[in-house]
Amino acid sequence: MGRRARMETETRAEQSTFGAGGIRKIIHIDMDAFYASVEQRDNPELRGKPVAVGGSRERGVVAAASYEARQFGVHSAMPSITAKEKCPDLIFVKPRFDAYKAISLQIREIFAAYTPIIEPLSLDEAYLDVTENLKGISLATQIAEEIRARIRAETKLTASAGVSYNKFLAKLASDHRKPDGLFVITPKMGPPFVETLPVRKFHGIGPATARKMASLGIDTGLDLKGQTLEFLKQHFGKAGSYYYWAARGIDERPVRADRLRKSVGAENTFPADLFTYEVARDALREIVNKVWGYCERSAIRGRTVTLKVKFANFQIITRSRTGQMQIRTRGELEQIGNALLQPLSPVARGIRLLGISLSSLAAEQAEQPEFSLPVGALEHAEMEGQRLL
Known part of the structure; x- marks a missing residue:
């Protein structure tokens, strides 16, 4: 690294760590096997046993797995039939999302007693900026301990916490001592x-990216740190810049209390495969209703519709369309979804799952021209195929 680049890196690191008020104090809270732990809490007969929250053995997918189940290699997004093969004694429990949401709100109230700067990532995890906090506590570690203790006392559940000076490291820290742990990265x-970690453990590096990095001789944080910014951008596009700074323990992203959802979606796994467009279209209508119901309740609209199709052989295809204007009615959303679905007919392989999502979200606009769907080929449709298993 040249002198100028080295100085830029050192300056960036200092600015990232020290703001106007000194070191940033970021906490990442992650509930331990949240859905499964709720079920074990509410049903004593499930405690100490391998539990999977999800659909039936034949058709379902694991939404969450208890730590007892994880010891057998069971994990979320795994087909239930595969999970049962790995763990014959696995107990399946139907999800109770209303219960999970209620507990998530209860935990959110605990966070709010310490800071208003809360960035929820899902029902079971969030970032908190406690640099300036409502309790006047100087140590972020003390706040994290208090939050974990209150969660345990008020919900009878456990949470892991990571404390550091940026979001990237706080997330790594919470993963480091799971379950029911606390870890601090100064x-x-x-x-x-960061240098000692395998890159596959970096937040933002999935299995496919980790394999690509391995092919380039990048296996650890130290390997990643040894690459130039230009090299990483060349091979990983815009994400290359994130990888470059993350390898140096630098992450300037703020904790955003006003973080808007990037998308809203719903999907359904069917008890029997669907083989005709007409049957699939009718099934899609119910999913559209769920998505639009959320949009109505939240007064949000979107411009990008994405259709997700999982076939009987577990191949996944997604197709997307983006309009210039917001989609304003349920009928428009259904029309676009059907147009994305129709080219797949006839379906020789059978459809196992359908999903629809809406992204490019914003608050509902009062007046705008009606979205019109072009007739003919879906020239802007995007297709992506991947395999589960």
Whole structure:
């Protein structure tokens, strides 16, 4: 690295760590096997046993797995039949999302007693900026301990916490001592800690990216740190910049209390495969209703519709269309979904799952021209295929 680049890196690191008020204090809270733990809490007969929250053995997918089940290799998004093969004693429990949401709100109230700067990532995890907090507590570690203790006392559930000076490291820290743990990464610890980690453990690096990095000789944070910014951008596009700074323990992203959902969607796995467009269209209508119901309740609209199709052989295809104007009615959303679905007919392989999502979200606009769907080929449709298993 040249002198100029080295100075830029050192300056960036200092600015990232030290703001106007000193070191940023970020906490990442992650509930332990949340859905499964709720079920074990509410049903004593499930405690200490391998539990999977999800659909039936024949048609379902695991939404969450208890730690007892994880010891057998069972994990979320795994087909239920595969999970049962890995763990013959696995107990399936139907999800109770209303219960999970209620508990999530209860936990959110605990967070709010310490800081208004809360960025929820899902029902079971969130970032908190406690640099300036409502309790006047100087140590972020003390706040994290208090939050974990209150969660345990008020919900009878456990949470893991990571404390650091940015979001990237706080997330790594919470993963480091799961379950029911607390880990702190100080500014002095940050860079060497990242260097020792396999890149597959970096938040934002999935299996496919990890395999690509391995093919380039990048297996650890230290390997990643040894690459130039230009090299990483060349091979990973815009994400290359994120990887470059993350390998140095640098992440300037703020905790955003006003974080808007990027998308809203719903999907359904069917008890029997669907083989005709007409049957699939009718099934899609119910899913559209769920998505539009959320949009109505939240007063949000979107411009991008994405159809997800999983076939009987577990191949997944997605197709998307983006309009210039917001989609304003349920009928428009259904029309676009059907247009994305129709080219797949006839379906020789059988459709196992259908999903629809709406993205490019924003608050509902009062007046705008009606979205019109062009007739003919879906020239802007995007297709992506991947395999589960």
